[in-house]
Amino acid sequence: MSNRRARNNGANRGTGGIRGPHSALTDFLAANNISAAQIRDSYLQRVQQAEQQGGQEGDEAAPDNGEGSSNQVPTAEEQEAEENAVAEAVERSRKRKRNQEDAIAKVKKGKQDKKKAAAKKKRDSDDEDLDEDYDDALGNMYKKSKPLPGQLENCEICSKRFTVTPYSKTGPEGGLVCTPCGKELAKESKATEKANKPAVRKTRRKLESNRLDGIATHGAKSLQQLCIEKIVQHHQDVEEFGELPDSIINRLCEIFSKKRVLTPQTLKLFLRADLKTVAIHECAYLECEDYEHIFAFVPHIEKLALRNCCQFKDRCVEYMLEKAPRLKHIQLYAANLVTNDVWIKTFSVLGKQLETLKLEWLDAAFDDDAVAAMVGYCPNMSRLKFKRCRQLGIAAIDAIAHLTNLQHLSLQISQEVAGERIVNLIGNVGANLQTLSLERFLDAGDDVLDAIHDQCRSLSKLRFTENDYATDAAFAALFTGWANPPLCFIDVNSNRDIDNGNPEGPEEVIGLGDAGFVAMMEHSGSKLHTLDIASCRHISFATFSTVFDGKKKYPCLEELNVSFCTTVDTIVVAGIFKSCPKLKKLVAFSCFGIEDIIVPAGIVLIGVPKAQDAIEQFGEWGVDVNMALGKMVHVVA
Amino acid sequence: MALNDEGQTNYVTLVSSDGFEFKILRSAACIAPTIKNMLNPATGWQEARENRCIFKDINGIVLEKICEYLYYNEKYENCKDIPDLDIPPELCLELVMAADYLQGMASRRRLAKELVLSAMQFDRLTRFLNTLDLTC
Numbered sequence: 145m146s147n148r149r150a151r152n153n154g155a156n157r158g159t160g161g162i163r164g165p166h167s168a169l170t171d172f173l174a175a176n177n178i179s180a181a182q183i184r185d186s187y188l189q190r191v192q193q194a195e196q197q198g199g200q201e202g203d204e205a206a207p208d209n210g211e212g213s214s215n216q217v218p219t220a221e222e223q224e225a226e227e228n229a230v231a232e233a234v235e236r237s238r239k240r241k242r243n244q245e246d247a248i249a250k251v252k253k254g255k256q257d258k259k260k261a262a263a264k265k266k267r268d269s270d271d272e273d274l275d276e277d278y279d280d281a282l283g284n285m286y287k288k289s290k291p292l293p294g295q296l297e298n299c300e301i302c303s304k305r306f307t308v309t310p311y312s313k314t315g316p317e318g319g320l321v322c323t324p325c326g327k328e329l330a331k332e333s334k335a336t337e338k339a340n341k342p343a344v345r346k347t348r349r350k351l352e353s354n355r356l357d358g359i360a361t362h363g364a365k366s367l368q369q370l371c372i373e374k375i376v377q378h379h380q381d382v383e384e385f386g387e388l389p390d391s392i393i394n395r396l397c398e399i400f401s402k403k404r405v406l407t408p409q410t411l412k413l414f415l416r417a418d419l420k421t422v423a424i425h426e427c428a429y430l431e432c433e434d435y436e437h438i439f440a441f442v443p444h445i446e447k448l449a450l451r452n453c454c455q456f457k458d459r460c461v462e463y464m465l466e467k468a469p470r471l472k473h474i475q476l477y478a479a480n481l482v483t484n485d486v487w488i489k490t491f492s493v494l495g496k497q498l499e500t501l502k503l504e505w506l507d508a509a510f511d512d513d514a515v516a517a518m519v520g521y522c523p524n525m526s527r528l529k530f531k532r533c534r535q536l537g538i539a540a541i542d543a544i545a546h547l548t549n550l551q552h553l554s555l556q557i558s559q560e561v562a563g564e565r566i567v568n569l570i571g572n573v574g575a576n577l578q579t580l581s582l583e584r585f586l587d588a589g590d591d592v593l594d595a596i597h598d599q600c601r602s603l604s605k606l607r608f609t610e611n612d613y614a615t616d617a618a619f620a621a622l623f624t625g626w627a628n629p630p631l632c633f634i635d636v637n638s639n640r641d642i643d644n645g646n647p648e649g650p651e652e653v654i655g656l657g658d659a660g661f662v663a664m665m666e667h668s669g670s671k672l673h674t675l676d677i678a679s680c681r682h683i684s685f686a687t688f689s690t691v692f693d694g695k696k697k698y699p700c701l702e703e704l705n706v707s708f709c710t711t712v713d714t715i716v717v718a719g720i721f722k723s724c725p726k727l728k729k730l731v732a733f734s735c736f737g738i739e740d741i742i743v744p745a746g747i748v749l750i751g752v753p754k755a756q757d758a759i760e761q762f763g764e765w766g767v768d769v770n771m772a773l774g775k776m777v778h779v780v781a
Numbered sequence: 782m783a784l785n786d787e788g789q790t791n792y793v794t795l796v797s798s799d800g801f802e803f804k805i806l807r808s809a810a811c812i813a814p815t816i817k818n819m820l821n822p823a824t825g826w827q828e829a830r831e832n833r834c835i836f837k838d839i840n841g842i843v844l845e846k847i848c849e850y851l852y853y854n855e856k857y858e859n860c861k862d863i864p865d866l867d868i869p870p871e872l873c874l875e876l877v878m879a880a881d882y883l884q885g886m887a888s889r890r891r892l893a894k895e896l897v898l899s900a901m902q903f904d905r906l907t908r909f910l911n912t913l914d915l916t917c
Contacts, residue, residue: 364854367847370866371877378870386874389881 194292301325372396379405385413394423401426401451408434415441423449423475427456435460439467447473447500457481465493473500473527480508487514491521498522502529502554512539519543529554531583541565545572554581554607563588563613567595574599581607581635590618597622605633612642616653616682619660623667630671632700634664637678649682657682665691669698678707678731685711692719705731707751713737721747793820794833795848801841809851810834813883838882843875847883 173179293310300319306312313326321329372392375382376399385393397414400406407429415422419442424430427450435456439445445468450456456479464471471494476482487510491498501518503510510533518525525547530536537559544553550573566588574580577600582588593614596606608614619636640655649655656664661683665672677683688711701724706712712735720730721744732738733751743749785791785807793810795803811817819828828834836844850866857863868876 364850364857364863365865367850367854367866367880367883368877370850370868371873371880373865374868374870375873375877378873381870382874388874388878392877392881 299325301328368392368395372399376400376403376405379410382410382413390419390421394421397423398425404428406430411437412441417441417443420444421447421449423447424453425449425451427451427453431455432457432460436463439464443467444470446470447475449473449475449502450479451475451477453477453479455481458483458486461486461490465490470497472497474498475500475502475529477503478505479503480506482509484509484511484514488517491518495521496524499524500527501525502527503533504529504531506533506535509535511535512537512543515540516543519546523547524549526550527552529581531556532558534558538562538565541569545569548573549576551576552579553577554579554583555585556581556583557585560587561585563591566592570595570599575601578602579605581605582609583607584610586611587613589613590615590621593618593622597626600628603628604631606631607633607635608639609635610638612640612654614639614655616655616657616660619656620663623660623663626667630668632668632671632673634668634672634674635676636664636680637676637705638680640679640681653682655682656680658684658687661687662691665696665698669696669701671700672698673700674703675701676703676705677709678705678733679709681709681711683709683711685713685716688712688716689719692716692723694719694722696723698724700726702726703729703731706735707731707733708735710735711737714739714741717741717749787822789822790832792832795844796833796835797839797841797844798837799841801844803844803848805848805851806855807832809848809855812851812854813847815883836879839879840875843872843879846872846876847879 293308293312295308296305297308297312297320298305299322300315300317301321302325304322306322308320309323311326312320312323313329315321315325315329372395375396379400385396388396393414397406400410400414401424404426406424406426408431411424411430411434414424415438422438422442422445430453432455435450435453436459438448448464448468448471453476456476458481461482491514498518498521501522512535515530515536516539526549528544528547528550529552530540531554536557538561541555541557541561542565544550544555545568553573563585566582566585570580570592574595580596580600580603582592585592588608588611590613593608596603619639636656641649641653643649653659656677657680661677661680688709704720704724704727706716706720712732714737717730717732717738718741721727727747729748729750731750735752738752741749741752789807791807792804793807795805795810795816797803807820811820816834818824819826819834820832822829839847846868853866
């Protein structure tokens with residue numbers, strides 16, 4: 145035995161026939177009639193058998209199947225019939241194996257205990273060596289004889305007995321594990337995989353999102369941004385924001401809204417007695433009591449902005465009128481539960497102090513009478529915005545015409561409004577207007593543009609969209625010799641003729657065409673910051689290339705939308721990049737002439753499928769531009 | 782101490798309210814506009830002369846994180862798909878205030894660099910377009 149062991153572990157054992165005292169384990173094994181020699185012999189025998197069997201019978205289970213066992217009985221008997229000698233060995237080995245396994249379990253357990261109590265125990269070193277030696281031999285043997293499918297085995301993790309299948313998983317130490325433990329293992333490995341993977345996917349997703357938001361990201365995020373994101377992640381644990389500056393509070397509120405975590409609980413974080421502005425951009429989770437909290441906690445509130453405030457009811461308005469005496473600016477989106485009478489009461493109470501009213505998405509209430517009451521009670525109104533208020537009509541327009549202090553006016557009326565009502569409106573209030581936004585006034589024609597030309601002297605922001613009535617000549621006239629200083633914001637999207645039978649449009653161009661566009665850029669190009677000419681499809685290639693010829697400069701232009709202007713192509717875009725040194729965002733959906741463009745760093749090009757790779761690129765610009773030049777020349781040729 | 786081309790030390794010292802000192806690269810420290818101003822020799826402030834900024838409202842833990850961020854920002858300048866800096870939740874509020882004091886950290890410098898790059902690209906495009914005009 146010792147010889148064999150010496151052979152086995154010859155390198156570190158040179159004990160020959162001399163042996164130290166027996167360990168408890170050796171004694172135990174001997175008492176149970178187990179000897180390492182026997183085990184080893186039977187093991188070798190079994191390995192040989194298994195090899196033979198494997199060769200002869202393929203899938204057939206090995207004959208040394210531990211516990212004879214119910215499911216394997218026929219196989220075992222067959223083999224016994226075939227090979228008697230082997231069968232005897234099998235019979236013996238069964239019993240031995242059972243004992244052996246018990247022993248192994250005990251050894252393992254003993255080992256664990258030993259490790260735990262290692263410090264306390266003082267053992268004969270030789271004895272310990274022997275022990276380990278023996279253990280190693282067992283371990284090696286055990287490893288080599290990986291049970292074949294169909295055999296029984298002890299699970300490496302939970303030590304339960306189970307039947308080995310081809311699907312049995314290997315445990316962390318190389319042994320087999322039972323099905324439940326295997327599932328656990330699979331779960332864990334999946335979890336770790338998941339933990340590793342999404343980082344990549346998330347940034348990819350985030351990248352697309354940022355691109356569409358027009359945020360080109362290079363380099364690290366600002367520390368503030370990182371902190372704010374983290375705060376939103378842990379919004380439930382935040383008790384109060386303390387002395388954070390208003391700008392950060394507002395930013396936090398925006399992101400809370402965006403992430404839909406602005407609940408009655410988190411709302412309290414944004415309410416402080418010293419605030420003058422409360423702007424909640426997503427109120428879907430807030431109810432009556434929460435709105436009342438706003439006015440109870442922030443008594444000096446001057447500006448209130450609530451979006452999607454579906455539960456903002458009459459009761460809340462009355463509470464507001466009672467508790468917030470200094471309110472000047474009101475912005476409510478989708479406050480459909482406030483009735484007409486209460487609107488009128490609001491105007492009568494707030495009266496002259498009310499300066500701003502912005503309402504959107506009102507279907508159920510707020511009609512022409514309410515507007516008339518507002519005009520009557522609130523002469524100091526300077527900023528007005530009504531969009532998608534279904535009940536408003538011509539009477540409302542005529543009433544607004546009496547508000548001569550207006551500086552900012554945005555209207556989108558669902559009902560039909562004749563052009564002359566608008567002309568009348570502009571004639572009355574146009575002189576002081578800084579912002580004029582007229583969306584989707586289908587019947588507004590050349591006379592409206594003429595009125596703007598004649599009346600407006602201080603406009604800086606103009607929106608006139610979704611119209612197929614005003615002509616190119618009128619646009620040209622508007623911007624030619626206009627006494628108004630250059631505009632910084634122009635949105636004239638979707639001003640074009642719509643006639644499927646005549647896609648080229650009538651001879652006299654409807655909507656913003658060549659003459660209008662040239663005049664517009666002549667007039668406002670020096671100050672223009674944002675320009676939207678989407679769907680103005682009668683602007684020709686020649687006009688685009690003269691307006692953006694690379695020599696004329698538009699020093700302030702940062703955002704440009706030329707979607708659905710199908711004449712825009714690679715040359716025009718190159719010219720745009722050259723003519724607009726401050727450009728940050730170029731939107732060009734459906735401009736199929738744009739190919740192989742190289743986007744300079746700091747600019748986002750949206751909507752050109754072939755340019756997607758280019759959007760992300762930055763750094764190493766020299767090489768890229770050279771390559772791009774080659775490509776672009778090729779395309780042009 | 783080693784000096785750079787402009788005769789300034791390569792490292793500067795940031796001192797927290799509770800007396801912790803962090804010696805970090807000047808290039809990293811100057812990512813924060815406020816620190817850059819403090820260290821600007823043209824101002825002749827004590828901070829610029831001694832290369833030492835004392836922050837009376839920022840404690841050691843927060844300042845350590847700020848230094849970490851400054852190096853993080855410098856390391857990942859002009860990279861994409863950057864892993865977020867790990868910020869312990871309990872530090873967020875203090876850190877966001879400190880960041881506000883240090884003026885949003887970094888975003889400005891990044892913008893400036895981008896503009897320079899794009900201006901150079903415009904030049905190349907200009908030349909390209911000029912060649913086009915000739916050939917057409």
